[in-house]
Structures are given as C-alpha cells and as structure tokens.
Amino acid sequence: MTSRLLSLMLAAALSVPVLAFGQADGAKLRVEGAWARRAAMMKGDSGSGSGNGAVYALLVNAGNAPDALVGAASDAAATAEIHESYRDMGMMMMRQVKRIDVPEGNKVEMKPGGYHIMLLNLKRDLKAGETISVTLEFEKAGKIPVTAAVK
Amino acid sequence: MFRAIPALLLLAAFASAAIGAESSGLKSGVFNPPRPAPEFSLRGSDGVDFKLSRYRGKVVALGFGYTFCPDVCPTTLAELAQARKKLGADAKDFQVIYITVDPERDSAERLKTYLSAFDDSFVGATGTAEQLANVRKAYGIAIAKKTVEGHPSAYLVHHSSFVYFIDREGRLRAMLPFGGRTVDDIAHDIRALLKK
Numbered sequence: 001m002t003s004r005l006l007s008l009m010l011a012a013a014l015s016v017p018v019l020a021f022g023q024a025d026g027a028k029l030r031v032e033g034a035w036a037r038r039a040a041m042m043k044g045d046s047g048s049g050s051g052n053g054a055v056y057a058l059l060v061n062a063g064n065a066p067d068a069l070v071g072a073a074s075d076a077a078a079t080a081e082i083h084e085s086y087r088d089m090g091m092m093m094m095r096q097v098k099r100i101d102v103p104e105g106n107k108v109e110m111k112p113g114g115y116h117i118m119l120l121n122l123k124r125d126l127k128a129g130e131t132i133s134v135t136l137e138f139e140k141a142g143k144i145p146v147t148a149a150v151k
Numbered sequence: 152m153f154r155a156i157p158a159l160l161l162l163a164a165f166a167s168a169a170i171g172a173e174s175s176g177l178k179s180g181v182f183n184p185p186r187p188a189p190e191f192s193l194r195g196s197d198g199v200d201f202k203l204s205r206y207r208g209k210v211v212a213l214g215f216g217y218t219f220c221p222d223v224c225p226t227t228l229a230e231l232a233q234a235r236k237k238l239g240a241d242a243k244d245f246q247v248i249y250i251t252v253d254p255e256r257d258s259a260e261r262l263k264t265y266l267s268a269f270d271d272s273f274v275g276a277t278g279t280a281e282q283l284a285n286v287r288k289a290y291g292i293a294i295a296k297k298t299v300e301g302h303p304s305a306y307l308v309h310h311s312s313f314v315y316f317i318d319r320e321g322r323l324r325a326m327l328p329f330g331g332r333t334v335d336d337i338a339h340d341i342r343a344l345l346k347k
Binding site: 037038039040041042043048049051052053054083085087088089090091092093094096112113116118119120125126151 | 218219220221222223225226229256261264265267268269293294295297299304305307309310311312329330
C-alpha cells in the first residue's frame with residue numbers, strides 16, 4: 001500500500017466523525033419574506049378576545065439535516081401558535097399543529113389558506129405598512145427573530 | 152377531408168366552450184339562470200337594521216365568516232378590498248357584506264372594527280342564532296363549531312367560505328370559492344356585473 005493511499009484512507013477515517021458531528025448541526029434555517037395580515041384590535045366584551053392575526057413566511061432549510069418549526073412568539077399578541085387552514089366537507093377549517101417539518105434542502109411556505117402562525121389576543125392593531133417582531137422557534141436551529149411586514 | 156374531421160370537431164368544441172365563457176363574461180362560477188338573492192333582515196354593523204334590499208342598485212359581494220378567524224376571512228376580505236380599490240370611481244357602486252357565523256361573540260360593533268381594517272365601506276351583519284341559521288340555509292352555508300381543549304371561549308367556527316356576487320337587480324349571479332380567483336379576476340367580475 002502506498003503512503004499516499006494510506007494517507008487518503010486515514011483522512012477518510014478521520015473525516016467520518018467530523019461529518020457525523022456536522023450532521024447534527026447541519027440544519028441551516030432561513031426565514032424569508034415574513035409578512036402579517038392587517039388586523040384591528042377589538043376591545044373585548046367579557047370572554048371575547050381582542051382578535052387574532054396571522055403571520056406567513058417561507059421556511060428554508062439550506063442544511064443537510066431535517067428541522068421543524070415547533071413554536072412562535074410575538075410582542076404583538078399574548079400568544080402565538082402554529083396553525084393550518086384546510087378545506088373539508090365544503091368548509092374551511094383550521095387546526096393547531098405541533099410542528100411543521102422542514103426537510104433538509106427543502107422549503108415550506110406558510111401562506112393564506114395553509115400553514116400560518118396564529119397570533120392570539122392581539123395587543124395592538126396590525127397596520128398595513130408597519131412591521132411586527134416575531135420569533136420562530138425551530139427544533140434544531142433554535143429561535144430565529146424575524147421582522148414581518150404588515151400588509 | 153375525412154382526416155380533418157376530428158380536428159374540426161375539437162376546434163368546434165373549443166370554440167363553443169369559449170363562446171359559453173364569453174356569454175357569461177364572468178370568471179367565477181355562475182348562476183345560470185340568475186335567481187333572486189334571498190332577502191333577510193339582520194342587525195347591521197353600521198347600527199342600522201340590515202336588509203339586503205337596501206343595497207339594490209349596487210353590486211354586492213356577500214360573504215360569511217367571523218372576527219376570530221385569523222387566516223381565511225382576512226384573506227377573503229383583503230382580496231375584496233383590493234378588488235374594490237381597482238374599481239376606481241365605480242367602487243361606490245360595489246358593496247361588501249359580511250355575515251357572522253359566530254353571533255355569540257360577534258356584536259355589531261365588533262364586526263365594524265374587524266371590517267374597518269380592510270375597508271371602511273364594508274358592512275357586517277349579525278342577529279339571533281335563528282335568524283342567522285335561516286340566512287345560512289338560504290345561501291347554502293355550512294358551519295361547524297370546534298371547541299379548543301382547555302379554552303371554552305376560544306372555539307373555532309369552521310365555515311363554507313364562498314362569496315356570492317349579487318347584481319344591481321338583486322339577483323344571484325356568481326359564486327367565488329375561497330382562493331379560487333385572483334384579485335384582478337374578482338375586479339373583472341364586479342365590473343362586468345356593474346355594466347349589466
């Protein structure tokens with residue numbers, strides 16, 4: 001065996017743990033084009049909330065490990081949850097979802113009529129032309145702060 | 152000559168389909184023949200007793216939803232608002248009416264505030280559970296209340312989300328399913344109905 005071949009084999013063997021380590025951190029999440037739908041805060045009657053809002057964005061996993069959106073928060077509302085709108089039996093429905101998987105090398109779009117971040121109990125109006133701060137939490141990538149343009 | 156027949160038949164089929172689309176002139180699903188839009192009396196968000204016939208002479212877009220709806224309803228209302236803006240001077244002859252499917256939470260005042268985010272001209276309507284059930288029946292709107300575990304006051308209301316277009320004579324002319332058409336298509340249909 002030549003020393004060159006031996007060097008190559010050694011390099012290959014040593015690179016494996018580096019790759020394995022890299023894999024765990026391989027999710028590289030990017031959030032693009034975040035926007036929120038305009039909404040008016042409503043003074044609640046007893047039991048009624050101040051209104052809800054929706055935030056949309058493109059989730060891009062440019063890495064080589066799967067990741068998932070698992071939570072959200074915003075100073076514009078009391079709580080934020082991940083929801084999905086869908087059609088069934090001739091009606092538009094909505095359900096909370098625990099996670100949105102974003103596989104490696106893939107993009108998932110949160111858009112009207114589909115996935116969105118639901119802002120519950122708005123703390124202020126969402127006025128067109130303004131921006132709000134939203135933090136998206138990913139399983140691997142952690143918390144990513146995002147500025148959403150209100151439209 | 153004989154080999155050309157299938158092609159000619161295909162061409163004829165395309166032509167007649169195109170003529171069919173041309174004669175209705177609308178991009179939404181059409182009511183053919185048009186039939187009177189069912190009348191109803193409700194409580195309007197503008198503080199006045201609401202009757203559909205009050206808007207005779209205008210083209211009306213009639214939708215159903217609720218103020219706790221964060222995604223579907225705002226999307227529909229935003230699209231209608233954008234379409235209205237495209238009408239220019241004709242906007243004054245176009246009226247959006249939104250009927251709540253959630254009278255327990257949606258007061259007239261609440262509806263007014265909710266709609267004001269989209270367009271000040273939009274009018275909402277609420278009423279008793281029975282009045283609203285009758286209107287939904289007349290317009291074929293289904294709803295289903297969905298409770299949220301641990302939050303009794305935070306329920307969702309699943310609902311049919313098509314928008315009806317009613318012409319100046321008070322006739323149902325077209326029906327637009329959620330997400331079915333672009334804002335330009337909606338504006339196109341409103342302009343077409345304003346002309347007739």
